[in-house]
Amino acid sequence: MATVEICHLYPRELNIYADRGNLAVFAHRLAARGHRLRIVEVEPGDQLPTGAHLYYLGGGQDRDQLMVADDLRGTKGQRLREVVNGGAVMLAVCGGFQLAGHGYTAVDGTRMDGVGVLDADTIGGPTRLIGNIAIEAELEGERGRIVGFENHAGRTTLGTGSVPLGRVITGFGNDGASGFEGAVTRRAIGTYLHGPLLPKNPWLADRLLEWALEAAGTPVSLDPLDDALEIAAQRVALRRMGLTA
Ligand code: GLN
Numbered sequence: 001m002a003t004v005e006i007c008h009l010y011p012r013e014l015n016i017y018a019d020r021g022n023l024a025v026f027a028h029r030l031a032a033r034g035h036r037l038r039i040v041e042v043e044p045g046d047q048l049p050t051g052a053h054l055y056y057l058g059g060g061q062d063r064d065q066l067m068v069a070d071d072l073r074g075t076k077g078q079r080l081r082e083v084v085n086g087g088a089v090m091l092a093v094c095g096g097f098q099l100a101g102h103g104y105t106a107v108d109g110t111r112m113d114g115v116g117v118l119d120a121d122t123i124g125g126p127t128r129l130i131g132n133i134a135i136e137a138e139l140e141g142e143r144g145r146i147v148g149f150e151n152h153a154g155r156t157t158l159g160t161g162s163v164p165l166g167r168v169i170t171g172f173g174n175d176g177a178s179g180f181e182g183a184v185t186r187r188a189i190g191t192y193l194h195g196p197l198l199p200k201n202p203w204l205a206d207r208l209l210e211w212a213l214e215a216a217g218t219p220v221s222l223d224p225l226d227d228a229l230e231i232a233a234q235r236v237a238l239r240r241m242g243l244t245a
Pocket of ligand 1: 098154
C-alpha cells in the first residue's frame with residue numbers, strides 16, 4: 001500500500017469549478033486500489049512542501065488569480081519548477097493553468113506573471129470562450145478522450161517547451177483557433193477543462209495517479225475499476241455535443 005501526497009495550492013482562492021471534486025476522485029480511485037491519499041493544503045504565505053507527489057492548482061476568476069499570483073511566483077515558483085523537474089506531477093486547471101505558464105494579461109491590461117512550469121502564455125480577449133468541450137488527448141503515447149466545460153477569456157499560446165494536452169474535437173480549446181487544448185511539460189498538465197474535470201474522465205485520473213504513484217516510489221499499472229457510471233456520464237456529455245462515445 002502506498003500513500004500519495006497531494007499538495008493542494010490555494011484551496012480557498014482557486015476553487016471556482018468544484019476543484020475539490022477532482023481531489024475526491026483521486027481519493028476514491030486510490031482507495032479502490034488499496035492506496036491512501038494525504039492532502040496538504042497550502043495557503044498564501046506558506047512555503048511549498050517539496051515532498052508531495054502531485055501539486056494541484058485549481059481554477060479562479062481574474063480577481064482570484066490576482067490574489068495569489070504574486071505569492072505563487074514569489075514564495076513558491078522556484079520550488080514548483082524544481083519539483084516538476086524532479087518528476088513530481090502537477091495538474092493546473094483554468095486560471096491555475098494560466099498561472100502555471102508564464103502569465104496572464106487580463107483584457108483590462110493587468111498582467112499576472114506565472115511560474116513558468118509550462119511554456120504557455122495567456123492574453124485575455126474581448127469575448128469569453130464558453131461551452132462544452134471534448135478533446136482527443138495524448139499522454140506519453142497513450143490516447144484518451146476527455147470531456148469537460150470551458151469558460152475563459154484568456155487565449156493561451158504554447159512555446160516549444162510544452163506540447164498540447166490534446167486536439168479539440170468540439171469546443172474552443174486554448175485560443176479558439178489553433179485546435180489545441182492544454183499544455184504538458186514533463187508531468188505537469190495545464191487544461192481549461194473543468195466541471196470538475198476528473199469525475200467524467202477516469203482515463204485521465206488514472207494516468208495522473210500512476211504518475212503520482214511512480215513519484216511516490218511505487219510504479220504500478222492500475223487495474224481498471226468498474227467505471228460504468230463515469231463512462232455513462234461521459235457519454236451524456238458527448239451526446240450533448242452531438243458526438244458518440
Ligand atoms: N480569468 C481567466 C480567464 O477568464 C480564468 C478563467 C475563469 O475565470 N473562468 O481567462
